[in-house]
Amino acid sequence: MKKRGVIYFVIIIIAVALYWFLLRPTQNSQESPKQEAIVIKKHSQVFNNNIDKLMSNYLALKDAFVEADTAMVKLKCQLFVESLESIDTNELKKDTSLIYETVKATIADVHSNAASLLKQTDITEMRKDFSGLTDMMYPTFFQVINYEGPTMYLQNCPMAFDDEIPANWISNTDEVVNPYLGKNHPKYKAAMLNCGEVKDSIK
Secondary structure (H helix, E strand, C coil): CHHHHHHHHHHHHHHHHHHHHHHHHHHHHHHCCCCCCCCCCCCCHHHHHHHHHHHHHHHHHHHHHHHCCHHHHHHHHHHHHHHHHCCCHHHHHHCCHHHHHHHHHHHHHHHHHHHHHHHCCCHHHHHHHHHHHHHHHHHHHHHHCCCCCCCEEEEEEEEEECCCEEEEEEECCCCCCCCCCCCCECCCECCCCCCCEEEEEEC
16 A cells, blocks of 8 residues: 555656646746847948948949949949948947947048049059959948948959959849959950859848
8 A cells, every 4th residue: 555655646746747847837938928029220220321322332333344434433433432421430439439440440441442443544453443442341341330231242253353363342132243354354355244253241
């Protein structure tokens, strides 16, 4: 009899344990569903709109290089410079002073390359300044401003200059349309228009 009593006692203990660890948490989870995290944007809408405008002008500049239209390149570059100058970096003072100063310095470097591009007359030299400008924007510019815009793609041509020097550009699509070899290359014509590859995505 004692042995049977011990068995009953053990069964009761196991039943209570199963209820406590399995059934009770399930009931609680049904009564209190998890709430989704609230996502808050870091920047103001005005700041993000200015960054979107900057990237729109950058993409237009890139497209002008695809067409090898030097007059259009200069026009789009000037618009790029104006949109760069319109970015109000004072908003970034709410972060750390290091972020603010880094953004200011990065924008100054990008501006310097764009200003150099505007002075060039040879499209190859313009493309070199465009390459330098791109390298200053990615990854530093996108990282320090904590970019919140639509996805962009970093793309690379392995033979942008002299058939052996690589160069990068940024696109809003993963389709490769090369601004360094373009549609009217003196050697390849449009045969190398799609030369290149996607190296990274910018989100």
